[in-house]
Amino acid sequence: MSRQSARRAQNRLDHGGLVDRTRPISFSFDGKSYQGFAGDTLASALLASGVHHVARSFKYHRPRGFLGAGPEDPGALVRVGSDPATMVVNQRATEVELFDGLEAFPQNCWPSLRLDFGVVNDLMHRFLPAGFYYKTFMGPPGSWMFFEPFIRRAAGLGPAPSAPDPARYEHMNRHCEVLVIGSGPAGLAAAREAARSGARVILAEESAACGGRLLGEAEGDALIEGMAPRAWRGDVLAELAANPEVTLLTRTSASGYYSQNWVTLFENCTDHLPPSEAGHLPRHRLWRVRAAQVVLATGAIERPLVFHGNDRPGVMLASAARTYLHRYGVRAGSNAVIFANNDDAWRSAFDLHDAGAHIAAIIDTRPDPAAAHREAAEAHGIGVRTGATIVATQGRGHIRSIDVAAFDAGGVTGKPERIACDLLCVSGGWSPNVALFSQSGGSLRYDETLAAFVPDEARQEVVAIGACAGDFALAEAVSRGVETGRTAAREAGFVASATDPVAGETRDAALPYRVTPAWELPSNLPKTRIRAFVDYQNDVTAKDLHLAVREGYGAVEHAKRYTTTGMGTDQGKIVGVNAIGVLSGVLDKPIGEIGVTTYRPPWRPISFGAVAGQHVGGLFHPRRTTAMHDWHVENGAVFETVGDWLRARVYPQPGEDFEAALQRECRAARNAVGVLDASTLGKIDIRGKDARSFLNRIYTNAWMKLEPGRCRYGLMTNEDGMVFDDGVTACLADDHFHMTTTTGGAARVLGWLEEYHQTEWPDLEVYMTSVTEQWAVASICGPRAPELAADLFDDIDADPERFPFMSHASGHIDGVPARVFRISFTGEVSYEINVPASYGLWLWRTLMERGKPYGITPYGTEGMHLLRAEKGFIIVGQETDGTLTPVDLGMGWAVKQSADFIGKRSLTRSDTARDDRLQLVGLLTADPGFVIPEGSQIIASGREQSPRTPMIGHVTSSYFSPTLERSIALALIAGGHGRMGERIHVARRGADPVPATITGTDFLAGLKEAS
Amino acid sequence: MFRIRCPYCGERDQIEFGYGGEAHIARPADPDALSDAQWADYVFMRTNTKGLFAERWVHSAGCRRWFNALRDTATDRFVATYVIGEAPPLPVPQLVPGDQAPDPAEAIPEEAAGGGQR
Structure with missing residues (x-):
C-alpha cells in the first residue's frame, strides 16, 4: 500500500471484520483514487478513507452521506460505471461491492458534488413546500408550463443509460417445500432444521454473506447453542452447503410476495465482479419460487430520530456504525456522539470506544436508560445526558458539532450546549422489516412496547420469526427459528429424524431491548x-x-x-x-389507528433486465411465418406484423419506392393476375350434426340454407351488438364447415366458439378444430386468373361460369390435393387455393412459374388493403373499433330477422338504433390528387371555429387508387348513410381544411360488375 | 400468480388459464322478450363482490375446458372449482335464492348502497 493510500485509509482498523486485508482493491469515486479490501462495500471503503459526503438529495440538493449500511440507506446513491450502455445509476453505495477498477460517481449535482448549483432549491425551500407540484398544476393557466422545465431540470436522480444493455438476464423457476428469506440467526436455524428433514430448502440472503446481525455486532460473551455466534454460523453454513436439497443464494433479495406463496427472488450474479471475471454468467437472475411454506427472517430496520439538522453527512444509524466496525473493520468517526431513545444504541458508544474512538456524549431522550448502561458509561468515562435532545447540528459537508438541551413535553427547557463531533450515531428504535409479510397479505399490529408494527395474522402459508416478528433477543430468535423450520417442513410432509444433537445454551451479549418512542423532537x-x-x-x-x-x-x-x-x-x-x-x-391519534401505507413489490429496486429475463429481442414476441416466407424474403418483401404473424406488406423492386411498388402490384391485380399469401387467415374446421345451427347462432346472417359446395360471408358480433370478426365460411357437407377468420382474430374466435358451446349450448353436437397451420393459402385474382387456374388445376373446372363466385371445389394441382374457394376480397375474379402446408412453398413457386405468361405479380397486405378499399370491403380493426354494429357499417343485409344470434337483441336497443351514429361511407376529395391522412378528423364546415370545432367523424382508410387514378377514402361520419353527396371538410394540422364529398363505399361500382 | 385446480387436469399455474368473469349468468332464453334495461343488465352489469365469488375460468393452455371457481376476492383464496352445470358447493352471495335474475330497477339502488350483499 502506498503511503498516500495508507493516510487515506485512516479509519480502517488493523484487525476485525470480514474484509480480506491481504487483497487490496483499487477503485475511484468522483474521479479520485482510493483503496479498499476484498469484502468492502463502496460505503465501507469510502468511510475507511474518511469520505462521508457522497451524494445530493432529490429536491433540495442537500449533502448526503451514509445513514445506513445496507439496502435501507436512503441517501448515498451513486452511479457505477461511465459506459453509456452498462452504467447503472441510483445504486446504494452501502450495497455496491468493491472490485478492482470500480468507477463510481456522484449524481444529481452540477457542476460538482461540493459546489452544486441545485442547492438554490434548498435556499428557496420555503417556496417549495409539500404539494408544490400539485399547487402549481392547480395554479393559473400556464403556470405549470412555466415551472415544468425548471422542475424537470432541478429534480431527479441519475440519468438513464443511453445505449442498449448488452447484458444477459435469466428467469429461474423453482419449487421448494421451505423458502427461508434472511440468514440471520433465526433464518439460519430455520433453514438448518427444515433441511434436516429432507425437505427442499431455499435460503435467500440479500447481502454478500450470511449471518445478518451476527456479522454486525460484537460477539462479547454471546452464545448460540453453546458456541460463539460466528463459529455457530460457520457450522450451519457448512451443513447447509453439504445438503444437496438446499439452495443457498447470497446477493439475493426477495423482491415480491404474490399469491399462493409465489415469491420472486432477485439475484445479483455479476455486479460485484470486474467485467473480466463475469464469464458466462447472466448479470441478474429472477428466481420465481413456489414454496409450500415461507419463513420470513427479514430482520428489523433501525430508524433515525426526527430533529432539526438530522440529515448531515456524518449522521448515521447507531447499528450502521456497529456494522461498519464489526463487519468491515471501519471506525466511522473518531469523536462520536450517540443520540437515542432506547438501550440498544448505547452499544455503539461502547463498541466505538473499544475501537479507539472518543465518545463525546451519549444523549438519551428518556429519563431512565438502563442502569447497567449508565454504570458502564461512567466506567468508560463517557458523559451522559438524559431527558435531552439535539436542537441543532453544524457542519456543511460533514457534521462538526451538535447543540444539546434538556426538554420536556412543553419543549426545550435548558440552555443549549455545543459539543464537537465527527460522527453522530442516532437511533429511534427498531422497526421489524414487515414489508414482505405485508405483501403476502398478512395484517400488521402496532406493538406499544416495541413502538413498532409487527406481523399479526398471516393470510398465506408464511411465518415471521426473529426480529421480523419483533423477537429481538437472540435466544428467542434461535429457538423460534428451530421450531419454525421443523414445523414448516412437517406441514410440507417432511419430518426430521429424532437423532438431532441436543443444543447448548443460547444467550445474548446485549441487554434486553427497551424503547420509549420520541417521534418529533423539539428545538x-x-x-x-x-x-x-x-x-x-x-x-x-x-x-x-x-x-x-x-x-x-x-x-x-x-x-x-x-x-x-x-x-x-x-x-x-x-x-x-x-x-x-x-x-x-x-x-x-394513537399510531395503531393511523395504520401503515401499503407495502408493494418490489422490496428494493430491481433491474428491468431481470424482469424481462430472456424475453428480449427475437424472444420478446416470437413471430410466426408462413410456408412461403422464404420466398418473400428472397424477393425483397417488406414485412409487417399482423397478430403474431409476419406478413409481406409490399415487394419493392430495385429502384422502386414503397408507393410505386404498391401501385404496380395493384394495377397487376386489376389488369393481369395478382397473387397474395393468405395463409395467415384463421381457419377453423367445424363438424357435428348441429354445426349448422351453431353457426346460425354465432353469425349475424342466415346459415340454415347454405348448400354443400357453397360459401358465405359472415359477421360476428358480441352480445353488445358490436362487430368483432368477419370471414367466409364454406359448407363442405351438411355437418362439416370450413370457417375463416381474420388473421389477428383466429385464436379469439376459436375461444369464442368454444366458450359459447361449453357454457351456453352444451346440448349442441359440434366440434371445433383450428386448422390455420394445416393449410397454406395462395389467393390469385385478376382478369387473367381464370386462365392461370385452368392451366393449373388437374381436375377442377376453373371456368367462372361453371365454378361460380362463392362456391368451392376440391381437386388436385400436379397431383397435390387442393381445396379452392371462389371468394374475393378485391372485387376481381379470385381463386383462393388451399394446399397442405408442406406444399405451400411449392405451390407459390409453381404459381410464379406457371403464372409468368399471364403477368402474375405478387402483392402484399398493403395492396390487399388498397384493393379491398377500392371495393369498399371493411377490415375488422381498421374500419371497426368495437363500437360499430353491422348496420353502422352499411351491412344491415347481413343481419337476419328469422332467428336469434349473439348480439341480436342489442341491435334494437335505443342507443344502437339511433340513426345519427357513426356510419361507414366513402369520401372523394375535391382535389383528386390529395390523399387524406388516415385518422383525420372530419368537420362540417371549411372554417374551423374557435375554440372548438365539433368533429363529425374520422377517416379510417385512405389510398391513391390506381384503378380510378384518384384518391379514395373510407370514413365514419355521424349519420353518414343519410348524407350521400354532402360536402364535408377534413381538418388538417397547420393547414386549411380540405373539402370532400360523401359517397357510397364501393368506388368500383360505376366501373364494372364485380364477379 | 395463482395455482388453480382445473376439474379435468388438476392443479396448474395461472399462466395456463383465462378468466371469464362472473359465473352463473345464464343467457336469456328469449332475448326479444326482455326490455332494453333487462337486456342491458344481462350484457353489462356484474356484481362487484367482496368475499366469496363464483367466477368462470378456462384452461386455455391445457384442456380448453371452461369451469367455475369459488374465490374469495378479498383474500384471493380459491375455495373450490367445479364443472359447468353444477351448483356451487357453497352458498355464494351473488346467488342468494330468489335474487338470481334481479330486476334491474331494484338492483341499482342496492349497488349504489355498496353492493356486496347481493
Missing part, C-alpha cells in the same frame, strides 16, 4: 426554521407532514402522496414508522 428555533427530515431521499420534513394535515391530507395514504414521503427509490425503508409517528402527534 429552540422558531417553528418556521426547524428542518427535521423524515424522508432523507425525497427531502420531506416533519413540517411538510404538518402542512399535509392542515391542508386536509391527514390520512396516511394521502399524506404519503401529498408529501412524497417514502416514495423514493428506497420506498421508505427507514421512513415509514417515523412518518406515522409524526402524523400521530399532529393528529393526536
Whole structure:
C-alpha cells in the first residue's frame, strides 16, 4: 500500500471484520483514487478513507452521506460505471461491492458534488413546500408550463443509460417445500432444521454473506447453542452447503410476495465482479419460487430520530456504525456522539470506544436508560445526558458539532450546549422489516412496547420469526427459528429424524431491548426554521407532514402522496414508522389507528433486465411465418406484423419506392393476375350434426340454407351488438364447415366458439378444430386468373361460369390435393387455393412459374388493403373499433330477422338504433390528387371555429387508387348513410381544411360488375 | 400468480388459464322478450363482490375446458372449482335464492348502497 493510500485509509482498523486485508482493491469515486479490501462495500471503503459526503438529495440538493449500511440507506446513491450502455445509476453505495477498477460517481449535482448549483432549491425551500407540484398544476393557466422545465431540470436522480444493455438476464423457476428469506440467526436455524428433514430448502440472503446481525455486532460473551455466534454460523453454513436439497443464494433479495406463496427472488450474479471475471454468467437472475411454506427472517430496520439538522453527512444509524466496525473493520468517526431513545444504541458508544474512538456524549431522550448502561458509561468515562435532545447540528459537508438541551413535553427547557463531533450515531428504535409479510397479505399490529408494527395474522402459508416478528433477543430468535423450520417442513410432509444433537445454551451479549418512542423532537428555533427530515431521499420534513394535515391530507395514504414521503427509490425503508409517528402527534391519534401505507413489490429496486429475463429481442414476441416466407424474403418483401404473424406488406423492386411498388402490384391485380399469401387467415374446421345451427347462432346472417359446395360471408358480433370478426365460411357437407377468420382474430374466435358451446349450448353436437397451420393459402385474382387456374388445376373446372363466385371445389394441382374457394376480397375474379402446408412453398413457386405468361405479380397486405378499399370491403380493426354494429357499417343485409344470434337483441336497443351514429361511407376529395391522412378528423364546415370545432367523424382508410387514378377514402361520419353527396371538410394540422364529398363505399361500382 | 385446480387436469399455474368473469349468468332464453334495461343488465352489469365469488375460468393452455371457481376476492383464496352445470358447493352471495335474475330497477339502488350483499 502506498503511503498516500495508507493516510487515506485512516479509519480502517488493523484487525476485525470480514474484509480480506491481504487483497487490496483499487477503485475511484468522483474521479479520485482510493483503496479498499476484498469484502468492502463502496460505503465501507469510502468511510475507511474518511469520505462521508457522497451524494445530493432529490429536491433540495442537500449533502448526503451514509445513514445506513445496507439496502435501507436512503441517501448515498451513486452511479457505477461511465459506459453509456452498462452504467447503472441510483445504486446504494452501502450495497455496491468493491472490485478492482470500480468507477463510481456522484449524481444529481452540477457542476460538482461540493459546489452544486441545485442547492438554490434548498435556499428557496420555503417556496417549495409539500404539494408544490400539485399547487402549481392547480395554479393559473400556464403556470405549470412555466415551472415544468425548471422542475424537470432541478429534480431527479441519475440519468438513464443511453445505449442498449448488452447484458444477459435469466428467469429461474423453482419449487421448494421451505423458502427461508434472511440468514440471520433465526433464518439460519430455520433453514438448518427444515433441511434436516429432507425437505427442499431455499435460503435467500440479500447481502454478500450470511449471518445478518451476527456479522454486525460484537460477539462479547454471546452464545448460540453453546458456541460463539460466528463459529455457530460457520457450522450451519457448512451443513447447509453439504445438503444437496438446499439452495443457498447470497446477493439475493426477495423482491415480491404474490399469491399462493409465489415469491420472486432477485439475484445479483455479476455486479460485484470486474467485467473480466463475469464469464458466462447472466448479470441478474429472477428466481420465481413456489414454496409450500415461507419463513420470513427479514430482520428489523433501525430508524433515525426526527430533529432539526438530522440529515448531515456524518449522521448515521447507531447499528450502521456497529456494522461498519464489526463487519468491515471501519471506525466511522473518531469523536462520536450517540443520540437515542432506547438501550440498544448505547452499544455503539461502547463498541466505538473499544475501537479507539472518543465518545463525546451519549444523549438519551428518556429519563431512565438502563442502569447497567449508565454504570458502564461512567466506567468508560463517557458523559451522559438524559431527558435531552439535539436542537441543532453544524457542519456543511460533514457534521462538526451538535447543540444539546434538556426538554420536556412543553419543549426545550435548558440552555443549549455545543459539543464537537465527527460522527453522530442516532437511533429511534427498531422497526421489524414487515414489508414482505405485508405483501403476502398478512395484517400488521402496532406493538406499544416495541413502538413498532409487527406481523399479526398471516393470510398465506408464511411465518415471521426473529426480529421480523419483533423477537429481538437472540435466544428467542434461535429457538423460534428451530421450531419454525421443523414445523414448516412437517406441514410440507417432511419430518426430521429424532437423532438431532441436543443444543447448548443460547444467550445474548446485549441487554434486553427497551424503547420509549420520541417521534418529533423539539428545538429552540422558531417553528418556521426547524428542518427535521423524515424522508432523507425525497427531502420531506416533519413540517411538510404538518402542512399535509392542515391542508386536509391527514390520512396516511394521502399524506404519503401529498408529501412524497417514502416514495423514493428506497420506498421508505427507514421512513415509514417515523412518518406515522409524526402524523400521530399532529393528529393526536394513537399510531395503531393511523395504520401503515401499503407495502408493494418490489422490496428494493430491481433491474428491468431481470424482469424481462430472456424475453428480449427475437424472444420478446416470437413471430410466426408462413410456408412461403422464404420466398418473400428472397424477393425483397417488406414485412409487417399482423397478430403474431409476419406478413409481406409490399415487394419493392430495385429502384422502386414503397408507393410505386404498391401501385404496380395493384394495377397487376386489376389488369393481369395478382397473387397474395393468405395463409395467415384463421381457419377453423367445424363438424357435428348441429354445426349448422351453431353457426346460425354465432353469425349475424342466415346459415340454415347454405348448400354443400357453397360459401358465405359472415359477421360476428358480441352480445353488445358490436362487430368483432368477419370471414367466409364454406359448407363442405351438411355437418362439416370450413370457417375463416381474420388473421389477428383466429385464436379469439376459436375461444369464442368454444366458450359459447361449453357454457351456453352444451346440448349442441359440434366440434371445433383450428386448422390455420394445416393449410397454406395462395389467393390469385385478376382478369387473367381464370386462365392461370385452368392451366393449373388437374381436375377442377376453373371456368367462372361453371365454378361460380362463392362456391368451392376440391381437386388436385400436379397431383397435390387442393381445396379452392371462389371468394374475393378485391372485387376481381379470385381463386383462393388451399394446399397442405408442406406444399405451400411449392405451390407459390409453381404459381410464379406457371403464372409468368399471364403477368402474375405478387402483392402484399398493403395492396390487399388498397384493393379491398377500392371495393369498399371493411377490415375488422381498421374500419371497426368495437363500437360499430353491422348496420353502422352499411351491412344491415347481413343481419337476419328469422332467428336469434349473439348480439341480436342489442341491435334494437335505443342507443344502437339511433340513426345519427357513426356510419361507414366513402369520401372523394375535391382535389383528386390529395390523399387524406388516415385518422383525420372530419368537420362540417371549411372554417374551423374557435375554440372548438365539433368533429363529425374520422377517416379510417385512405389510398391513391390506381384503378380510378384518384384518391379514395373510407370514413365514419355521424349519420353518414343519410348524407350521400354532402360536402364535408377534413381538418388538417397547420393547414386549411380540405373539402370532400360523401359517397357510397364501393368506388368500383360505376366501373364494372364485380364477379 | 395463482395455482388453480382445473376439474379435468388438476392443479396448474395461472399462466395456463383465462378468466371469464362472473359465473352463473345464464343467457336469456328469449332475448326479444326482455326490455332494453333487462337486456342491458344481462350484457353489462356484474356484481362487484367482496368475499366469496363464483367466477368462470378456462384452461386455455391445457384442456380448453371452461369451469367455475369459488374465490374469495378479498383474500384471493380459491375455495373450490367445479364443472359447468353444477351448483356451487357453497352458498355464494351473488346467488342468494330468489335474487338470481334481479330486476334491474331494484338492483341499482342496492349497488349504489355498496353492493356486496347481493
